[in-house]
Amino acid sequence: MTLPFLILALLTLAGGVAAMTLRRLVHCALALAISFAGLAGLYLNLGAEFAGLAQLLVYVGAIAILIVFVILLTRGGDADPDSSFSPASAGSVVIALAVFAVLAWAVNTSSLAHVATLQPAPPSDKTGTLQIGQALMQHYVLPLEVIGLMLTAAMIGAVILALRDKRIAAEPKDSELRAS
Amino acid sequence: MTVAGLDQIFVTLKDILVAHTPAPLQTIVGILITIVPIIVIFPALFAVTTILERKGLGRIQNRYGPNRVGPWGILQPMADAVKSLTKEDLVPRAADQVVHYLAPLVLVGASFLGFAVLPIGRNMTAVNLDAGVLFFFAIGAGTELAVFMAGWSSRNKYSLLGAMRAIAQMISYEIPLILSSIAVVMIAGTLSPTLIVERQAAFSHGLAHWNLFTPWGLAGFILFMIAGTAETNRSPFDLPEGESEIIAGYFIEYSGFKFALFFLAEYLEMFAVSGLGITLFLGGWSSPVSFLAWIPSWAWFFTKLLALIVGFIWIRGTMPRLRMDQLMNFAWKFMLPMTLVVIVSAGIWRFLPVSFGGSAALGGMVRWLVCALVIVVPYVIFARMLGRGNHIEKRVYRFAE
Numbered sequence: 001m002t003l004p005f006l007i008l009a010l011l012t013l014a015g016g017v018a019a020m021t022l023r024r025l026v027h028c029a030l031a032l033a034i035s036f037a038g039l040a041g042l043y044l045n046l047g048a049e050f051a052g053l054a055q056l057l058v059y060v061g062a063i064a065i066l067i068v069f070v071i072l073l074t075r076g077g078d079a080d081p082d083s084s085f086s087p088a089s090a091g092s093v094v095i096a097l098a099v100f101a102v103l104a105w106a107v108n109t110s111s112l113a114h115v116a117t118l119q120p121a122p123p124s125d126k127t128g129t130l131q132i133g134q135a136l137m138q139h140y141v142l143p144l145e146v147i148g149l150m151l152t153a154a155m156i157g158a159v160i161l162a163l164r165d166k167r168i169a170a171e172p173k174d175s176e177l178r179a180s
Numbered sequence: 181m182t183v184a185g186l187d188q189i190f191v192t193l194k195d196i197l198v199a200h201t202p203a204p205l206q207t208i209v210g211i212l213i214t215i216v217p218i219i220v221i222f223p224a225l226f227a228v229t230t231i232l233e234r235k236g237l238g239r240i241q242n243r244y245g246p247n248r249v250g251p252w253g254i255l256q257p258m259a260d261a262v263k264s265l266t267k268e269d270l271v272p273r274a275a276d277q278v279v280h281y282l283a284p285l286v287l288v289g290a291s292f293l294g295f296a297v298l299p300i301g302r303n304m305t306a307v308n309l310d311a312g313v314l315f316f317f318a319i320g321a322g323t324e325l326a327v328f329m330a331g332w333s334s335r336n337k338y339s340l341l342g343a344m345r346a347i348a349q350m351i352s353y354e355i356p357l358i359l360s361s362i363a364v365v366m367i368a369g370t371l372s373p374t375l376i377v378e379r380q381a382a383f384s385h386g387l388a389h390w391n392l393f394t395p396w397g398l399a400g401f402i403l404f405m406i407a408g409t410a411e412t413n414r415s416p417f418d419l420p421e422g423e424s425e426i427i428a429g430y431f432i433e434y435s436g437f438k439f440a441l442f443f444l445a446e447y448l449e450m451f452a453v454s455g456l457g458i459t460l461f462l463g464g465w466s467s468p469v470s471f472l473a474w475i476p477s478w479a480w481f482f483t484k485l486l487a488l489i490v491g492f493i494w495i496r497g498t499m500p501r502l503r504m505d506q507l508m509n510f511a512w513k514f515m516l517p518m519t520l521v522v523i524v525s526a527g528i529w530r531f532l533p534v535s536f537g538g539s540a541a542l543g544g545m546v547r548w549l550v551c552a553l554v555i556v557v558p559y560v561i562f563a564r565m566l567g568r569g570n571h572i573e574k575r576v577y578r579f580a581e
Binding site: 057129 | 276279309310311314315317318319320321322324325328329332340344347351354371
């Protein structure tokens with residue numbers, strides 16, 4: 001356990017705890033962004049340059065902004081202050097603990113964890129991005145293309161949904177205007 | 181002193197200073213010597229830019245600009261700094277105190293991080309990351325969140341509107357910004373800014389191998405700088421600030437030094453994006469022609485940076501602000517397809533043979549023309565499609581003529 005690891009781990013955990021306990025939803029979203037950034041720092045600390053930067057780009061840059069937008073567009077950013085500990089939260093704590101236990105068990109018993117401890121790989125951050133790129137572009141090029149096609153289809157689908165929604169929403173307004 | 185010595189003077193200076201510190205402190209002193217100049221030089225450049233901008237805009241708009249402080253008003257930045265330091269720091273009572281306080285700090289911090297991966301001279305990259313270009317774009321996420329924090333925490337509808345506009349604009353123009361740099365990454369075969377510059381620093385027939393001198397590079401550079409202008413909320417893309425509509429956008433409720441921090445961050449982002457543009461397309465610290473290669477590398481970088489800044493100021497003085505629908509149409513219906521076309525053109529450039537019928541000069545020309553055609557034809561089509569339905573007539577002024 002080195003000092004950078006401790007700082008980053010504390011940051012990640014504190015962000016996660018704050019995201020669960022703070023009362024205002026926007027505060028929670030910002031705390032979650034801190035947690036994401038801390039996780040990216042942990043990846044970088046492990047020498048996984050590409051994974052860390054992609055985590056920063058995707059989670060802090062896109063997901064956190066998306067969450068913030070959703071909060072602003074749906075509830076106005078203000079949660080009722082008394083609802084932070086409801087009876088339902090006991091159940092969610094149990095579920096969260098169960099998920100954590102399963103994940104911890106899976107990680108602990110997986111072969112990868114023991115391989116890593118037996119022979120620590122040399123920090124090869126000079127080649128990590130290159131290796132990922134070559135693997136994606138040569139060996140896994142077909143899955144990559146399929147995923148790209150799927151994402152494009154999803155994007156077009158989202159656009160079509162948004163378009164149809166607009167047309168339906170626009171029609172009653174017209175009749176309202178005529179009626180008034 | 182030799183030419184090479186002058187070129188490497190800062191690197192040598194750092195090595196000497198590090199060598200003369202006690203061994204346990206060497207790491208930290210080395211890091212400090214790398215970071216502190218960045219934190220000093222770019223804000224100093226910000227001060228120079230403000231006076232340049234106010235004078236330049238004054239010249240464009242037929243007025244004097246600042247001319248009271250010091251000879252020709254060149255000490256105006258100092259007066260501005262003293263003013264913003266001594267002004268009262270007002271925080272609205274309804275504001276979210278913590279987030280309101282943190283937003284300018286996060287913004288300035290994230291803006292500074294971009295400089296970490298820019299090679300500002302030969303062997304002068306602060307952090308030589310293998311995926312430096314990716315790092316630069318990942319750091320941009322921090323500025324988006326900071327802008328949202330500022331706009332939301334102020335509890336002001338204008339600031340929230342400004343933040344929403346800013347984020348919508350940043351997300352839309354981030355895509356063409358990243359896609360236009362992908363062409364360079366494809367050709368260079370690396371994400372490291374240092375290596376990208378080194379690939380461009382070679383000469384043939386006295387001319388450097390800058391990406392700007394290729395058709396895809398030229399188009400990519402123009403697209404990159406347009407997207408960069410939008411990304412940094414500079415005019416004509418300054419809708420998030422829109423003085424005439426929402427007063428100052430997301431930093432309306434900031435006063436005193438926090439306001440100055442927002443300004444600093446805006447200019448730092450402008451420098452950082454220009455610096456990345458220089459790195460990707462303008463050959464970074466390399467000289468354009470071989471007979472000027474004796475000029476130190478860092479001087480080249482800052483000359484190019486100043487030239488781009490002057491370009492930014494000129495555009496600000498000339499272009500009117502866009503409307504929201506124009507902004508979005510331009511990003512999604514023109515910029516995005518054009519960047520994809522540039523990527524295709526770069527791919528064709530990579531696989532076309534350099535020599536044609538045994539002649540290298542002819543082959544080069546054929547390759548240049550083919551790749552230029554691949555860009556120009558779609559450009560004309562997209563421009564026609566976007567321009568359809570817009571009848572621009574000569575405006576008649578009833579009283580001004």
